[in-house]
Amino acid sequence: MSKHDKLSVFISLILRHSPQTINMKLDESGYANVDQLIQGINNSGRYIDLAILQEIVDQDKKKRYSFNDTKTLIRANQGHSVHVNVPLRTVTPPTYLFHGTAIHSLQSILTHGIKKMDRLYVHLSDTTETAFQVGKRHGKVVILKIDALRMHEDGYLFLVSENDVWLTDYIPVQYINNLSDLMEEKLL
DSSP, rough: OOOOHHHHHHHIIIIIIIIGGOOOOOTTTTTHHHHHHHHHHHHHTTTOHEEEEEEHHHHHHTOOOOOOOOSSEESSOOOOSOOOEEEEEEOOOOOOOEEEGGGGGGHHHHHHEEEETTSHHHHHHHSHHHHHHHGGGGEEEEEEEHHHHHHHHHHHHHHHTTTTEEESSSSSSSGGEEEEGGGSBOOO
């Protein structure tokens, strides 16, 4: 893992889960002061400056972070476990969305549905490839096909983050399709 990748992981920890790691607070919209973030990271024994931070934001394939217009504030676009009010678009989902998870979680999901756990929302993808990339962080991957449009028609709310991650509060078991055909999905 490169130094920039390690810094990005640390920034994600700060902006999504634990700003107190560097004695920082996020505002109600999830923004952190850029100068304070840089100072806090440097005080933790790591090195970062505005140019490096800009490079991390620009090169992040998942577009996890965004600056305000003046680049004095930065926030994570989604994935928070701390309560923040990041602007999200309410939208009608496509027919299907996908959720990548570890196979060891499958039995619980089949019993209880997909819960947001320690996050503010359940994260979904519009492609199996993206769902696989998300799921592989947790072990042997299974991709679940979610009947998102039917959920929406039944009154469930779907949101999209600035970096195009689909979000919802909970996915009941009856909307998880092709459970008997999981082997035909990406099961690695």
